[in-house]
Amino acid sequence: MILNVERINKSYGKENILQNITFQIEEPTIMAIVGPNGSGKTTLLNIITNLIEADDGEIRILNKSHKDPNIFREISYMQDYSVLYNYLTGYDHLQFIGDIQGISKQQILSTAQSIGIKSYLNKKVGKYSLGMNQHLLLTMAILNRPKLLILDEPFNGLDPTSAIRLRNLLLELHDKGTTILLSSHNLSEIDRITTHILFLKDGRFIQDDLSQYENDCYILKTDQLEQAQEVLKQMGVTFHHIEDHQIYFFHHHIPIQTILFELLNQQITIIDFDKKIMGSEYRYQEIFGQKDVRDNETG
């Protein structure tokens, strides 16, 4: 077991931030925690990494208590740039970690090279851009070649080129066997690196199967909504939702040509027809509002 989080509760005053949070990571994977501002993502990551105390519950990392001080040889936590010191250089930060963890200068430099920050290692961090900060933080986090890498909002403030680089770095680390747990608002990046997403709402996780959101979703626009729905239902399609004279549905087994042919055969006017992949952004809107969504129903 890489990570086992059991029944974590956390309140600040009367505010319940986390309620009965339970989840496991059993094998190397990339897992994302997603939720609106203030939903408790950082609080949860801080609890997992033992920076703050939960009110109750239990956490084990790599079969050890998360309070075991030796755990930081095997895991890393990339926080935001507030942990950096403006008057120190990038190299100073890396050396500090290297000294604590017994990491050689050669390993520091080769890690810096792999992230592409070697050219500005000797510059003071106060002169770094946001992207440079993020890359330094990532270099600091992977210096000890962690088995579990935890990142809080790693895509924050990155321009598209830096975001692509970070994405590729995370995928590379994952390919080499590192388990990654990250929080992020950047759902398009999340969709590119994982389908394992835990949505945090009102202090609880909404765990669901996102595989349907990776499938093509078809969008039929018609002014004969009820009749079209009936035809599709007869054919056994799975509805996603209906919005603005458009029926969103997945077809799964039946060729789309057959569905279209049947709609025309039944004299349904097709004003428009399109397809798209819904992705986690759509699921986010379903959970946190903005979309009027009907329950999926299988015909």
Ligand SMILES: Nc1ncnc2c1ncn2[C@@H]1O[C@H](COP(=O)(O)OP(=O)(O)OP(=O)(O)O)[C@@H](O)[C@H]1O
């Ligand atoms: N030390 C604290 N004392 C009191 N309340 C706190 C403390 N730390 C966090 N909170 C509250 O806990 C809630 C969750 O905060 P947290 O930073 O974990 O959210 P988040 O999901 O990471 O938000 P964001 O996406 O904006 O970073 C917020 O309402 C916040 O005000």
